[in-house]
Amino acid sequence: MAWTRKILRINLTQGSCSSEALNMEWAAQYLGQRGLASKYLVSEIDPKVDPLSPENKIIYATGPLTGTMASTGGRYSVVTKGPLTGVIACSNSGGFFGAELKFAGWDMIIVEGRSPTPVYLHIENDLAELLPADDLWGSTVWSTEATLKKRHQDPLLRVSSIGRAGENQVLFAAIVNDLHRAAGRSGVGAVMGSKNLKAIAVRGTRGVGNIADAKAFMAAATAGKKVLAENAVTGQGLPTYGTQVLMNVINEMGALPTRNHRDVEFEGARKISAEAMHEKRATDGRAHLVANQACFGCTIACGRISRIDETHFSVETKPEYWGASGGLEYEAAWALGSANGVDDLEALQFANLLCNEDGMDPISFGATVGAVMELYDLGILSKEEIGLEVPFGSAEALCKLAEMTARGEGFGKILGQGSKRLCAKYGKPELSMTVKGQEFPAYDGRALQGMGLAYATSNRGACHLRGYMVSSEVFGIPVKTDPRETTGKPEMLKAFQDATAVVDSSGLCVFTTFAWTMNDIQPQIQAACEGDWSQDALLQMGERIWNLERDFNLAAGITGKDDTLPPRLLNEPCKTGGSKGMVAEIGKMLPEYYSLRGWTPEGVPTAATRSRLGL
Amino acid sequence: MPMPITLKLYAFLSDYLPAEARRSNAVVLDVPDQTTVAALIATWALPPRLVHLVLLNGEFIPPQARAERALIAGDVLAIWPPIAGG
Numbered sequence: 001m002a003w004t005r006k007i008l009r010i011n012l013t014q015g016s017c018s019s020e021a022l023n024m025e026w027a028a029q030y031l032g033q034r035g036l037a038s039k040y041l042v043s044e045i046d047p048k049v050d051p052l053s054p055e056n057k058i059i060y061a062t063g064p065l066t067g068t069m070a071s072t073g074g075r076y077s078v079v080t081k082g083p084l085t086g087v088i089a090c091s092n093s094g095g096f097f098g099a100e101l102k103f104a105g106w107d108m109i110i111v112e113g114r115s116p117t118p119v120y121l122h123i124e125n126d127l128a129e130l131l132p133a134d135d136l137w138g139s140t141v142w143s144t145e146a147t148l149k150k151r152h153q154d155p156l157l158r159v160s161s162i163g164r165a166g167e168n169q170v171l172f173a174a175i176v177n178d179l180h181r182a183a184g185r186s187g188v189g190a191v192m193g194s195k196n197l198k199a200i201a202v203r204g205t206r207g208v209g210n211i212a213d214a215k216a217f218m219a220a221a222t223a224g225k226k227v228l229a230e231n232a233v234t235g236q237g238l239p240t241y242g243t244q245v246l247m248n249v250i251n252e253m254g255a256l257p258t259r260n261h262r263d264v265e266f267e268g269a270r271k272i273s274a275e276a277m278h279e280k281r282a283t284d285g286r287a288h289l290v291a292n293q294a295c296f297g298c299t300i301a302c303g304r305i306s307r308i309d310e311t312h313f314s315v316e317t318k319p320e321y322w323g324a325s326g327g328l329e330y331e332a333a334w335a336l337g338s339a340n341g342v343d344d345l346e347a348l349q350f351a352n353l354l355c356n357e358d359g360m361d362p363i364s365f366g367a368t369v370g371a372v373m374e375l376y377d378l379g380i381l382s383k384e385e386i387g388l389e390v391p392f393g394s395a396e397a398l399c400k401l402a403e404m405t406a407r408g409e410g411f412g413k414i415l416g417q418g419s420k421r422l423c424a425k426y427g428k429p430e431l432s433m434t435v436k437g438q439e440f441p442a443y444d445g446r447a448l449q450g451m452g453l454a455y456a457t458s459n460r461g462a463c464h465l466r467g468y469m470v471s472s473e474v475f476g477i478p479v480k481t482d483p484r485e486t487t488g489k490p491e492m493l494k495a496f497q498d499a500t501a502v503v504d505s506s507g508l509c510v511f512t513t514f515a516w517t518m519n520d521i522q523p524q525i526q527a528a529c530e531g532d533w534s535q536d537a538l539l540q541m542g543e544r545i546w547n548l549e550r551d552f553n554l555a556a557g558i559t560g561k562d563d564t565l566p567p568r569l570l571n572e573p574c575k576t577g578g579s580k581g582m583v584a585e586i587g588k589m590l591p592e593y594y595s596l597r598g599w600t601p602e603g604v605p606t607a608a609t610r611s612r613l614g615l
Numbered sequence: 616m617p618m619p620i621t622l623k624l625y626a627f628l629s630d631y632l633p634a635e636a637r638r639s640n641a642v643v644l645d646v647p648d649q650t651t652v653a654a655l656i657a658t659w660a661l662p663p664r665l666v667h668l669v670l671l672n673g674e675f676i677p678p679q680a681r682a683e684r685a686l687i688a689g690d691v692l693a694i695w696p697p698i699a700g701g
Contacts, residue, residue, distance in 0.1 A: 241626050252673055475698065514699040577673045
């Protein structure tokens with residue numbers, strides 16, 4: 001088996017660290033990472049718990065393939081009840097932290113309670129200790145990582161931490177590891193902050209050697225890498241252009257949400273695209289993009305490392321930002337750019353750097369700025385209330401608001417509550433571009449009908465990573481479908497959602513599925529893990545995970561009425577482009593989706609469905 | 616009668632644009648009446664393996680329809696190699 005079979009349980013109230021055996025009966029049903037951590041969470045907390053109270057728990061979980069030789073096998077997930085959404089939160093991160101945790105001999109860490117004073121968790125193989133973090137409180141992610149490596153005299157220490165946003169309970173605060181990889185969504189960083197837990201620093205030296213059938217695993221992993229290398233998307237497109245290649249594609253389709261979803265085409269899209277990142281700047285003759293970067297074990301290497309223009313207004317007096325650093329990825333570039341009408345690539349990079357440095361989800365931050373700009377445009381928010389002018393398109397406003405939000409200054413405290421609460425506060429809840437309290441990512445649910453259904457039904461609120469229908473509706477992977485069509489989308493979405501839950505529970509990256517099918521993934525899991533991991537068993541497990549999450553969310557208080565989209569997407573047709581005239585046709589798809597899921601017309605899993613899935 | 620259309624080439628296909636057009640990824644062309652999508656792609660000698668996502672005014676044109684679909688004045692034809700992201 002590829003599990004270490006060990007859980008590290010941290011009780012912050014008591015200040016205790018203890019080791020316990022992994023529940024292998026659950027591992028056989030939920031594999032690891034997202035699935036297994038969700039099983040532990042729903043078994044240990046009251047679904048109605050206040051997410052920022054000591055009664056909530058937060059789990060850092062690896063998958064059985066994390067730390068192995070499988071390509072992209074470096075993922076870990078953070079699972080908790082999300083403060084932004086009030087439903088289950090599961091945020092997935094790459095980098096090197098997850099593999100290091102596995103090397104130290106732990107499948108997952110369960111953190112409970114609340115420390116009376118700031119602490120950080122230090123792990124060195126079997127040794128786990130809570131250490132004072134008073135001196136780290138108030139510092140950024142980047143500063144925290146540097147300080148801990150120096151303090152422990154170990155440059156190979158891997159650190160996962162929060163910045164000031166998490167400390168200040170920004171509801172979309174992220175947990176950041178390896179400087180610019182993040183468990184970004186749903187406010188998991190605010191939960192960590194509520195517990196006075198600043199960081200987890202881990203060093204493992206044991207590797208992952210306990211593979212069920214090592215020879216078969218090596219063969220399957222090698223075959224998988226060959227598929228990735230020979231595929232045009234994972235072997236060439238993503239390494240060269242990264243996810244940012246989508247900016248012009250989605251814009252050309254009339255599916256790029258712009259100015260808080262008022263428009264679906266952005267006139268400045270080209271200026272903030274992957275193609276622009278490759279070009280030499282007029283100011284210094286350098287390209288924005290420096291290199292691509294891979295997470296642990298990844299043979300795709302989609303990550304972007306960029307260098308900001310030193311003469312740009314945002315950093316001209318701040319040399320600490322002049323070095324190469326992470327960004328821009330597509331979702332962040334969209335949220336910071338198109339969502340606000342900002343076409344200044346360097347300003348987007350600066351705001352992105354601040355999100356990484358102080359631990360904020362750039363999607364939710366940028367999308368909330370879009371709501372602020374619309375409220376300002378309508379005269380509902382004033383310069384006096386915000387402290388500055390914030391018209392759509394203002395790069396200066398974007399940069400200033402990023403600083404204010406990360407540091408909890410002035411209006412930044414209100415912005416840090418996210419779009420839903422902000423729009424409600426100012427009497428315009430309909431202007432919040434959210435589902436279940438979480439802001440949309442970078443695809444308009446009117447232009448891509450399947451994606452609209454994916455947003456409405458996602459178990460963690462609006463999200464592209466729970467069922468990436470864009471893959472079919474735009475890229476043609478695995479098959480091309482018409483983005484304007486609703487027929488067949490519920491069935492395809494269910495298949496995407498269940499398969500994604502499998503990948504998210506394995507330790508692998510979902511980007512592999514641009515090239516891999518279950519025919520490539522299943523042999524790797526089967527060889528690594530004891531037990532029956534046939535494709536049928538895996539896909540049923542994915543369905544089990546989806547229903548487990550749904551049951552938790554229903555118990556937390558949501559109903560089928562929450563499986564919807566903002567009125568703007570349901571009632572205001574796209575104004576231009578290939579999607580002109582379209583609205584999101586959720587009502588045509590949701591009943592069929594519920595039926596395919598084995599749920600009642602109200603969206604509740606039936607007793608027969610629960611029984612079939614062993615829930 | 617020649618008619619104006621806009622051709623946009625992205626990602627690896629940017630290299631097939633004239634140097635002065637690469638910063639916009641777009642070039643305005645005069646093409647003969649009844650020129651089809653497939654004929655224009657052939658004229659530009661774009662490698663078939665790089666002609667993957669073909670959008671005409673934002674609408675996907677499947678491979679089997681490209682030889683029949685005639686361009687009209689003002690059309691915007693945008694082409695990408697195999698790409699994905701998220």
